[in-house]
Amino acid sequence: MNMDNYVGFTLRVPIGLHIVSPMVTSNTILDEFCLQLCTALGADKYKPQRAEIEAALANGSLSKIDRLDVNRAMTSLASETAENICSKFLSMLMAKLEVPQPPIAVPSEAQAKKELNTFAQNNLAGFTQLSPEKIQDTAAKAAAKVQTVAARYSIPAAAVTKAAQLAFYDFILLCDDSASMGSDTRIPTLEASIRGLFKAARLLNSETQFSVYTFGGPRWENLRTEPEMEKVVSSLTYQTGEKAAGPLKSRVLQPLLQKASEKKLNPTVVVVITDGDIGNVSDFSNTIAKFKSQMNYYQYDGPAVLFLICRVGNDNHAAQSLKQLKANPIIKDILFYSEDSLDLKLQQMQGNTDAYVGMVIEDLIQAMELQVTKTSYDSALSSVKSAEH
Numbered sequence: 001m002n003m004d005n006y007v008g009f010t011l012r013v014p015i016g017l018h019i020v021s022p023m024v025t026s027n028t029i030l031d032e033f034c035l036q037l038c039t040a041l042g043a044d045k046y047k048p049q050r051a052e053i054e055a056a057l058a059n060g061s062l063s064k065i066d067r068l069d070v071n072r073a074m075t076s077l078a079s080e081t082a083e084n085i086c087s088k089f090l091s092m093l094m095a096k097l098e099v100p101q102p103p104i105a106v107p108s109e110a111q112a113k114k115e116l117n118t119f120a121q122n123n124l125a126g127f128t129q130l131s132p133e134k135i136q137d138t139a140a141k142a143a144a145k146v147q148t149v150a151a152r153y154s155i156p157a158a159a160v161t162k163a164a165q166l167a168f169y170d171f172i173l174l175c176d177d178s179a180s181m182g183s184d185t186r187i188p189t190l191e192a193s194i195r196g197l198f199k200a201a202r203l204l205n206s207e208t209q210f211s212v213y214t215f216g217g218p219r220w221e222n223l224r225t226e227p228e229m230e231k232v233v234s235s236l237t238y239q240t241g242e243k244a245a246g247p248l249k250s251r252v253l254q255p256l257l258q259k260a261s262e263k264k265l266n267p268t269v270v271v272v273i274t275d276g277d278i279g280n281v282s283d284f285s286n287t288i289a290k291f292k293s294q295m296n297y298y299q300y301d302g303p304a305v306l307f308l309i310c311r312v313g314n315d316n317h318a319a320q321s322l323k324q325l326k327a328n329p330i331i332k333d334i335l336f337y338s339e340d341s342l343d344l345k346l347q348q349m350q351g352n353t354d355a356y357v358g359m360v361i362e363d364l365i366q367a368m369e370l371q372v373t374k375t376s377y378d379s380a381l382s383s384v385k386s387a388e389h
Contacts, residue, residue, distance in 0.1 A: 030089065104157040106150045113143035115161045120168055123302045123372055128263050130168070142167035142204050153200065153358030162365045167204035169267045169306065170211075171197065174244070174252055176274040176312075177214040181238040186275050186312040189343045191233050193273060193310070196357035198229045209266065215247040215274075216240030244272055244309075245279040245287065253291045256305060260298040269306045269364060273342070275313035277321050285328040292334050303371035307335040308363055312342050336367035 041050075056062040062070060107115065116139035124130055130138075142164040150160040173194060181187055194212060201208045212232050213219045217240060220232045252270055259265040278284050288307065295304055311322055319339070326337040342360070349355040 106157045109143045112146045112161050113139050119165050126299050152354050154355045163361050169269045170209040171201050171269045172211050174213045174272045177217050177238050177240050184313050185343050189312045196353050200357050213251050215242035243279040244274045245284045249287050271308045273310045276318050281324045285331045289330045303368050306367045308367045309337040310342050333370050338363045
């Protein structure tokens with residue numbers, strides 16, 4: 001480093017620090033950014049945060065930790081923060097300047113396979129059925145499909161490998177079969193969803209177990225072929241008065257917990273499609289939160305079971321109920337709900353079922369991202385915040 005472009009000064013805050021800061025005449029844009037970052041951190045609006053940090057060092061929880069350990073942790077955090085900044089600096093600067101960026105290419109088969117293996121090893125290691133050989137085989141077959149998936153379902157290149165991660169999952173669709181489903185375009189939208197998600201799941205992994213449950217009627221397990229799926233769609237009737245909470249607990253969550261207790265569980269996507277009120281929001285949330293806690297007890301943590309709630313129809317009461325569910329803090333990191341109804345998404349795609357399914361897949365990616373294993377950078381920040389409090 002050329003120290004001619006740096007200036008040193010001493011600061012007491014209350015401990016003595018000797019700070020070396022880049023001068024305005026510094027050689028590189030990152031050096032200039034470091035100076036601007038130091039200036040930004042010194043802004044008045046950050047006084048409360050700075051005071052909180054100093055209080056933690058002076059007489060808070062960090063004061064009980066050896067200063068050398070604090071320094072080592074800060075050095076590690078600084079290194080990880082620098083890595084994070086450097087990896088994103090150019091793209092973020094170009095975005096600020098509104099500079100058009102070249103389109104992101106769909107990952108190569110080799111790169112997709114590597115990323116899929118990493119995902120499974122980091123997030124699905126607790127599943128005894130997913131042996132290293134099984135992971136390798138599933139990743140290889142899904143990686144070979146990323147180009148097809150991106151093109152068919154209009155998945156952005158940056159998200160297509162995440163979409164391919166669904167190859168590791170079984171699917172359970174829990175479908176509203178109440179009489180109110182006869183209104184508007186609810187039934188055609190539900191049927192299009194079953195058909196489209198079945199085809200997408202089987203494209204990613206021909207061994208995926210795909211099941212369709214209704215709120216109060218039949219359950220169809222492990223559909224293997226399109227004729228089987230079409231028979232299910234044509235067999236659906238809509239005459240019950242069930243709400244989502246009861247069937248979700250008795251038909252989906254309890255059997256999954258039983259499998260978890262026996263170490264027979266596969267990673268599972270749960271998609272609930274309903275047009276109505278889910279029931280008591282608090283009870284519904286507590287049911288899912290308790291399920292997640294029990295899954296953790298059986299050592300199935302992370303994105304072991306994904307939850308996506310989808311709405312059909314234009315019932316305002318149902319929309320408000322589901323919106324409250326999304327905002328509930330005890331499940332906001334477990335369950336994903338897209339506020340746009342499935343009917344609206346299908347309409348936006350002008351009846352193009354593949355493009356519509358692509359939108360649902362992107363919702364599933366968001367459901368997955370809620371639970372994926374945190375990066376080391378996030379973990380370091382979490383550790384520091386925990387120490388402060």
